[in-house]
Amino acid sequence: KAGVTQTPRYLIKTRGQQVTLSCSPISGHRSVSWYQQTPGQGLQFLFEYFSETQRNKGNFPGRFSGRQFSNSRSEMNVSTLELGDSALYLCASSLRGNRDYGYTFGSGTRLTVV
Amino acid sequence: GENVEQHPSTLSVQEGDSAVIKCTYSDSASNYFPWYKQELGKRPQLIIDIRSNVGEKKDQRIAVTLNKTAKHFSLHITETQPEDSAVYFCAASIEGAQKLVFGQGTRLTINP
Numbered sequence: 390k391a392g393v394t395q396t397p398r399y400l401i402k403t404r405g406q407q408v409t410l411s412c413s414p415i416s417g418h419r420s421v422s423w424y425q426q427t428p429g430q431g432l433q434f435l436f437e438y439f440s441e442t443q444r445n446k447g448n449f450p451g452r453f454s455g456r457q458f459s460n461s462r463s464e465m466n467v468s469t470l471e472l473g474d475s476a477l478y479l480c481a482s483s484l485r486g487n488r489d490y491g492y493t494f495g496s497g498t499r500l501t502v503v
Numbered sequence: 504g505e506n507v508e509q510h511p512s513t514l515s516v517q518e519g520d521s522a523v524i525k526c527t528y529s530d531s532a533s534n535y536f537p538w539y540k541q542e543l544g545k546r547p548q549l550i551i552d553i554r555s556n557v558g559e560k561k562d563q564r565i566a567v568t569l570n571k572t573a574k575h576f577s578l579h580i581t582e583t584q585p586e587d588s589a590v591y592f593c594a595a596s597i598e599g600a601q602k603l604v605f606g607q608g609t610r611l612t613i614n615p
Contacts, residue, residue: 420601422601422602422603424603424605431592431605431606431607431608432547432592432594432603432605432608433605434602434603434604437601437602439601444601445601445602447602479546479547483601492537492549492603493549494539494546494547494548495546496545496546497546
């Protein structure tokens with residue numbers, strides 16, 4: 390079966406712009422979580438969506454937002470980009486979310502802010 | 504909130520030797536502890552996990568141990584091979600919160 394698909398794979402944006410990243414989970418998976426990976430901070434949790442509802446949110450500013458659609462696809466948006474937002478953004482999907490911990494990660498979107 | 508510390512940050516071992524990576528967590532409510540392997544330029548992949556009702560779990564050359572009292576867990580890789588070279592992440596999670604708190608990662612290098 391197809392894995393978790395993230396698009397685009399690479400992005401270059403200018404400071405102050407906004408960006409939208411997309412994540413298509415494994416078919417049948419209803420939970421999608423987003424993580425930011427940087428060399429200095431490691432993997433940090435952004436938020437988790439289940440059945441179109443945000444259930445969990447990490448400690449990121451309000452410039453980071455997300456949503457989930459009825460087909461479980463998820464998008465995350467970052468507004469007013471800063472240089473420090475340059476990172477690999479990973480999404481992960483799981484079947485039910487709450488009691489199913491078997492995360493499968495996508496390959497990520499590498500965002501570079503210049 | 505939960506905090507996960509991982510050591511060492513880098514580890515170099517000779518092919519065929521064993522490697523051990525250790526993690527400690529702060530929240531006693533955490534009850535799920537996965538380990539991920541991330542090769543250069545690739546996504547993290549789950550290699551083994553353990554729940555708090557189990558003290559040890561093995562899968563071929565990989566094993567994980569958990570000490571709930573001391574709040575630490577470890578990854579053991581035996582008979583290391585060059586393809587084991589990667590960055591390894593430990594993580595902790597509380598049941599009911601679909602959120603993993605990751606350690607900082609260990610870059611493991613297997614020397615031929």
